[in-house]
Structure formats: C-alpha cells, structure tokens
Amino acid sequence: MCDNFCDIHKDEIVEKTKSKPPTIWTHLTIALAEYLGTTTLIFLSCTGCAGIQGEQSRMHGIFAAGFAVTAVIQTFGHISAAHVNPAVSLGAVVVQQITWKYLPSYIIPQLLGSLTGSALFKTVSNQIHLLGDDGRGVCVNKINSEISVGQGLAVEIILSIILNLANCASWDARNSDKGDSVSIRIGLLVSVLNLGGAAYTGASMNPARSFGPAVLTGDFKDHWVYWIGPTIGSLIAATIYRTIFLRYQRK
Numbered sequence: 001m002c003d004n005f006c007d008i009h010k011d012e013i014v015e016k017t018k019s020k021p022p023t024i025w026t027h028l029t030i031a032l033a034e035y036l037g038t039t040t041l042i043f044l045s046c047t048g049c050a051g052i053q054g055e056q057s058r059m060h061g062i063f064a065a066g067f068a069v070t071a072v073i074q075t076f077g078h079i080s081a082a083h084v085n086p087a088v089s090l091g092a093v094v095v096q097q098i099t100w101k102y103l104p105s106y107i108i109p110q111l112l113g114s115l116t117g118s119a120l121f122k123t124v125s126n127q128i129h130l131l132g133d134d135g136r137g138v139c140v141n142k143i144n145s146e147i148s149v150g151q152g153l154a155v156e157i158i159l160s161i162i163l164n165l166a167n168c169a170s171w172d173a174r175n176s177d178k179g180d181s182v183s184i185r186i187g188l189l190v191s192v193l194n195l196g197g198a199a200y201t202g203a204s205m206n207p208a209r210s211f212g213p214a215v216l217t218g219d220f221k222d223h224w225v226y227w228i229g230p231t232i233g234s235l236i237a238a239t240i241y242r243t244i245f246l247r248y249q250r251k
Contacts, residue, residue, distance in 0.1 A: 046139035070188075118213050118215065152222065156226065164237035172246070205233070
C-alpha cells in the first residue's frame with residue numbers, strides 16, 4: 001500500500017506542477033508545506049548542534065540533521081516533494097520536476113521558514129547554547145580556519161553535487177517503485193555528507209540552512225559561500241542528470 005500511495009502522490013506533484021495551470025490553492029499548499037518543512041529542519045538542526053548542557057557534540061548535530069530531513073520528507077514529501085532548500089528547487093526546475101512558475105512558492109517560504117526555525121531555536125536556548133565555544137553561534141555555518149575560502153567553496157559544491165544527484169534520482173520515474181524509502185535514503189545521505197564535510201564548512205548544502213542563523217546572529221562572514229556553493233552544485237548535478245541519465249527517457 002505504501003508503494004502505491006507514494007507513487008501516486010509523487011506523480012500527482014510532478015503532473016500538477018508541469019501540465020496544469022497554477023491556482024492560488026496549489027501555490028498556497030506548496031508554500032505552506034515548504035515553510036513548515038524548512039522551519040522544522042532548521043529548528044531540529046540547530047538544537048542538534050547545541051548539544052546538551054552546553055557540551056557540543058558534532059555527532060549529535062550530524063544525525064539530528066539527517067533525521068530531521070527524514071522527518072520532513074515523510075511529512076511533507078507528498079505535498080510539495082519537501083525540497084526545503086532553494087538550491088534543490090533550482091535543480092528540480094532543470095530536470096523538470098517543477099516549472100519556473102512555481103519557484104517563488106518554494107524559495108520564499110523556505111527562507112521564511114529558515115528565519116522562523118532560527119528564531120524558535122533562539123527562543124528556547126540560553127547563551128551557551130546559542131554562542132558556543134567560539135562566540136559566533138553553534139548554528140552558524142563556518143569555514144574551518146585551517147582551510148581557505150576557496151577550499152570551503154569547493155567542499156560545498158562537491159557535497160551539493162552528491163546530494164542533488166540523489167535528489168534527481170529520487171524524482172526519476174525509474175525509481176517510482178522505491179518511493180516508500182526515499183525519506184530514509186535522503187536522510188541517511190545527509191548524515192553521511194555531514195560526516196564527511198561538517199569539519200570543513202559545516203556541510204550546509206542548503207542556502208536556507210545558513211540564511212536564518214546568519215540573520216539571527218548578524219554573522220555573515222563568508223556567507224556567500226553557502227549560497228554560491230550549493231547553487232552551483234545543484235545546477236551541475238541536475239544538468240548531468242538531465243543531459244545524460246535522462247537522455248533515453250525523453251522522446
């Protein structure tokens with residue numbers, strides 16, 4: 001039953017955003033799902049970074065991020081595909097999972113959700129949880145001082161390519177029989193990418209993940225990296241998938 005349910009709704013989302021004229025209700029449901037999903041993602045990711053009683057745990061934050069993604073996809077995936085990431089939404093346009101006319105209904109709510117999730121984290125946290133050992137904020141993505149900004153940008157691009165190749169694969173019709181496990185698969189991948197990249201850049205891979213915490217703390221040092229890196233990575237991944245892996249799927 002779950003296979004059929006997930007496949008039906010996945011097809012409905014793609015069909016709705018490609019062939020049918022947009023309606024206000026369609027835009028609102030997508031926007032609300034992306035807003036709530038991004039709020040959930042940012043709040044859980046930030047509380048995971050805070051650790052317990054002021055003791056930060058990198059592993060704690062890594063798995064909190066991955067499981068948060070799993071929860072969000074499971075809850076909102078059948079409504080909006082649960083992008084919760086502006087870079088992912090751009091990639092979805094490239095592979096025609098959605099059309100350009102729906103992009104504002106994804107990206108604007110994602111950024112608002114990022115601000116809301118960060119504000120909720122700030123509301124429930126004390127100064128130790130908020131600022132961490134370096135005083136910049138435990139939820140703010142930072143480039144490791146031992147590497148250059150260029151290296152940090154490269155890390156974000158590479159991680160985002162891997163993530164978005166997986167996203168494109170999950171939207172591929174040839175994967176329609178695996179829809180019931182997509183939330184677990186993407187969530188585990190996010191945890192794996194965090195294991196590999198968190199020590200370098202915080203492994204954002206998501207402009208929305210970096211945006212809210214930067215606004216709430218006023219810390220925008222190297223912030224552009226977390227917009228440019230994921231965007232480039234997503235566009236590269238989506239272009240590869242569309243021009244090569246989807247080549248024989250198109251008439």
